[in-house]
Amino acid sequence: MPKLDDPLGRAVELRGRREPFALATVVACRRPTSAYPGAKALIEAGGAFSGWVGGSCAQPLVLREALAALEDGKPRLLRISPDPDLDAEPEEGVLELAMPCQSQGALEIYVEPFLPRPELVVIGETPLAQALASAGKLIEFDVCVSDPGATAEAFPDAGVLLTDLEETTARLRADSYVVVATQGQYDEEALSAVLRSEAAYVGLVASTKRAEAVLHYLRESGFGLHELERLHCPVGLSLGAVTPPEIALSIAAEILQLRREQPVGQPQSTHEPLTLTPISGDSGERAESTVQPLILTPLPAAGGEQALDPICGMTVDVATARHTSEYEGETVYFCAAGCRQRFEQEPERYATAPR
Template identity: 30%
Template sequence: MNLYVPILKHVIKEIEAGRPISICTVVETEGSTPQTPGAMMVIDQTSQTKGTIGGGCVEAEIRRRSFELLQKRSSALVKLSLDHDFGWDDGLICGGTMTIAVTTIDRAESCDSIRKALEDLQNYQPSTIPISVQEKGKSFEYKINIEAEPSLVIAGAGHIGQALANLCVGLEFHVTVIDNRADYANVSRFPPPINVVVNDISTALEKFPIDPVTYIVIVTRGHKHDEQALEAVIRSPAKYIGMIGSKRKVKLIYDGLQSRGITPEMLNRVHSPIGLPINAVTVPEIMVSIAAELIATRRTIRRKIVEGPF
């Protein structure tokens, strides 16, 4: 699940109940900090929070200031220096600075942009949340650009596929698992929000709406199925394609595909053997190595999350 979803749901719940709430968003950082621009936390009238902007002394100070602003129905830009004096007690001597926009929402009409963002994210679409701070007679406007959860398609519902699928839900991927074995590909092994497709793997992959933010992991039960799955997606615009297997197995599959017109240039984009080289042996270790490679690919180039002030 996208990490913003429970935060936005909590905002709407509080406002619909007639209770104002404070939204705290990191809008700028310099140097080393525990969170990056776009990190968000909300604080309600009971001082309960959702989300995080870094923990420890940072959140304690922002909780205190935002609660004061909440009582006044006010907003502010709060700049924190994570230096020796501020962060010593909690070990947050990062040395950087964080600017946090603290805004109060107390009317239902103020939630329209929040509702729209929540709807977009629940439909796996990107969205934008406007943040407005009025301070000392000046207005500071920001846009928070929220990425949609990228699709992760796992071809193969075996042990590695199961472990990886469950892990990647928590890593904010929209996960689909494909296998032709109903005794493996089922909701007892892959509970919601994981999507399960019971079908011939290559057929299902050919029908799947693969786009430039789709990640594909091929971990089927055998050489033949891996080769068919790779052939089904190799011409797609997927951001990432990875296939499990030893170097010998990979060579055999590549030789077979090249004999059918797949070029070496097309195969160069495939991550195989899959995963970061951490000498993984067990299923959990292999799962971690694959997930790490997915994260590394995802975080290489990112859209600017916070724009402003305007």
């Protein structure tokens, strides 16, 4: 831990934690004053003050202006003297301040805010996730990638690699922008972890059909409409993107537009908005559909044993399947948590176990 009189050491610690602070540096002084050129102090967002820039006369002014700098993000030069020229033509970035005590000394103190850059949090290790990490660095975001298989070799542009969703959620703040890009591997688990965070943006990379299945799962899991309205899907501006780098660019453009508080809509996605099918507890009943039962038998495959998801009909690799359930003594494999959830609600409707 840095000492209280070690503002630079404290600055390193705060930057590592992505916490804002302001650094005040004495650039000139006229005696009598206890300060000296080069003296420094660090001011945290909560008002904590470490270092020394000149005793009880200057410190209250420095603290006030440092907190103001953290609020507006602008540096400023403070000219503190017993006889400030308050009628002079104002200079940009310069504040003329009266010394609040009976000292004849004068100080010039430069106050610079250090605000953490916004962070792009990419969940997944897909080619699109890799392209997103690179796009995040390009627009000068800090980049965090979360996935059990993420490596520095696959994500050279990520400053932070995490393998645990709980740890990922714990670091989310109001300046976090989250994109779930597992592309069907564990979308439901990822969104369940991040949707109730204070992140500024939560996006899901998915087709309309897949996204509707994910939304259905989340609503069945207890998420309300007001929480699901935070979810951006489809993600990205409508740029005609096809390849992973192009899609990543469109997502980065949307995030940048939102961050700069531009009206989202010029341009915006032309995809049809998702429709939330009513479920139990909402107005209306769950829509009925005709489902043909499937035989739950593995399919032979050159790459290893596979099985059919009885809900959507996708093939699932048995060795790496994340989502399974037991039915009449047989293991049933699913592509995603939403399919497993629907099956477990009415297993006899979706499957006929082999005899």
